[in-house]
Amino acid sequence: MNNRLVKKIKRIVLLSLVGLAVVGTFVFLWKKAQPEVTEYEIVTPERGTVETKTVATGNVEPRYEILIKPQISGIISEVLKEAGQRVTEGEIIAKVKVIPEMGQLNSAESRVNVARISLDQVESTHRRDEQLFKQGILTAEEFDVSKANYRKAKEELANAQSALEIVRDGISRNTRSSSTTQIRSTITGMILNVPIKVGNSVIQSNSFNDGTTIASVANMNDMIFRGNVDETEIGKIREGMPIKLTVGALGTRTFDAVLEYVSPKGEEKNGAIQFEIKAAVSLPDTSFVRAGYSANAEIVLERAENVLTIPESTVEFHGDTAFVQVVKQEKPKQIFEKRQIKTGLSDGIKIEVKEGLTEKDKIRGAAISKEANNNNEAKP
Template sequence: MKKVLLGLFIILFLGLSGGLGYYFYKKSNTDPVVYKTEAPFETEIVKKTVATGSIVPRKEVQVKSQVSGIVQELYAEAGEVVKKGQLLAKIKIVPNMVSVNNAETQLQTAKLNFNEAKRELARYEQLYEQKVIPEQEYQKYKADYNLKREALQAAESNLLLVREGASRKSGQSSNLVYSTIDGMLLDVPVKVGTSIIERNNFNEGTTIATVADMRSLIFEGKIDESEVGKLKENMDLLLTIGAIENRVFDAKLEYIAPKGVLEEGSIKFPIRAKVLLDEKDFIRAGYSANADIVLDKRDKVLAIKESMLKFDKDQPYVEVETAPQVFEKRVIKTGLSDGINIEVVSGLDKKEKIKVPDANIASI
């Protein structure tokens, strides 16, 4: 029994000795670790924030009719460039029978009053010529005749307006719709035969056309409250429009709202920027866009990748190579960062190499 136990012990000992020997053999033949290094570099660092919004015309108006009725003619289509005062549509007036009846009654009354004043003036004119009445009394009847004549003309114009939307005295028609500004027709939402409502104090009326100046565009967006304090007017913006690829447009910040609005659980502040366009540029209204707002910028500064930084009690440092694969801790002073690269103010030289954290390769 003792011989069996002794044999097992010897076999176990030899097995452990062989395993340890193999482990140390492999360990001695493992290639040494070689750490990657990178050198500082000169670059441009831009710190920016992003605002989302859309491109809209600075001047956009809705053209409405002054009378109710049915669209009889349309003289322009969406996409056309129009001038101020250009005829856009003609409205066929459907007269209100109550209004027509009142206007006709007023006209008949005005005619009766005028005819009576005319007869009285003719009678008193003869008396005046015969020196029977003084001139003062004659002038009174003449003034009354003139007033009744004006009232008759006003009643005739009123009836014409109610029936046809045109004034004989002014020579203008209220059933004709004209463009109020120079610009492009963005939309003509009505068709020939569409019934429309006039613009008045009680409703906005039916929109006949939407006209906008497409040469003067602005970016309207919103920015988070955490960033709004860093903004100021006349800052540069870089606009990226989703519908226009491989193109960045310049813009100038011109307005920051003094009051924020609650949106999706956070306070955001509306902003507005002027879009700077070339003569050949054409951007459609309503495009969604992102605005990169430049908060700070450094040109040709020494920088490293921000991922290479390490911290010791909030003190940034890097590991600088002093000899091949020998590194020392070096505290540095940093400046502006764009989230990828960070400016090195002091503590590093352009020719020095820095250890890349958590990156190594096995040497061959």
């Protein structure tokens, strides 16, 4: 009797388990067959500013970089300044020792000797004429001629001696303050580079030769941005447009600049036509920007202020027509209505809505994933 009861109970339990499995499978398959309901984020139009921008890459450099060159050939005997130091106009940067050319030196020495011989002769004649004038034998007119010849002879000797000093030393006693052997800065600014050293030979600047660069000097308070813009956007920019300049070496700090030059001719670079631009940079007194820093210039091409905006991802485009899904019902089930709108300026994230929506409307946004729903439900 007990065995029959146990077998009966086992049979009932087994049939119950089978029945539960069948029912569970049926419920699972039924849920699987039901259409999946997708929920969407609800977005409200907002007032804001939409800008379209372009970015030009380039570097910051002084507006004018002056190359200081010697006016006489020779050898550097002394360098008084180095890169990074500030100089004023007329301040000596280096000194040049002249190496005379033997032909010119010999000619200058010969001229001095000839002038001295001529002076000795004229001086002797002048002394004799002076005695004759005192005795009344020589007239005043004749004595004046003798005196003028004497002065001319003295001046000729002085000129010959100055010419010899210039050929031999590069400087004369009469021109010591404006000596060409002293290389002076022509502007007030900062020395960017001194490529020469003591002992280097240098060549003077003339009509046939640029000459050796002694130093480069620039005014570091007058800086410009020089960069390039692609041909697809060059037609949208013009002189006078404001620019936000970001210097890579200074982190996220930005500087204001004003576009002042757009090249009328493009150049091919890396397979694309690029146009050069220049912008005047406004530097505060507390900032020091070194020449050659790489920088990015952000140029605002178009701006729409205080306009109705929505995320561009919520807009559906069909040809030249734009549509959005306007919310008609949120709960218990989301219901949307397709509506045509007129769009304006876009920055790639936000887009301007000119017609078709108001600030009170709500539109369909991105679909909410199941994982997000599950996570939200799991939170207390």
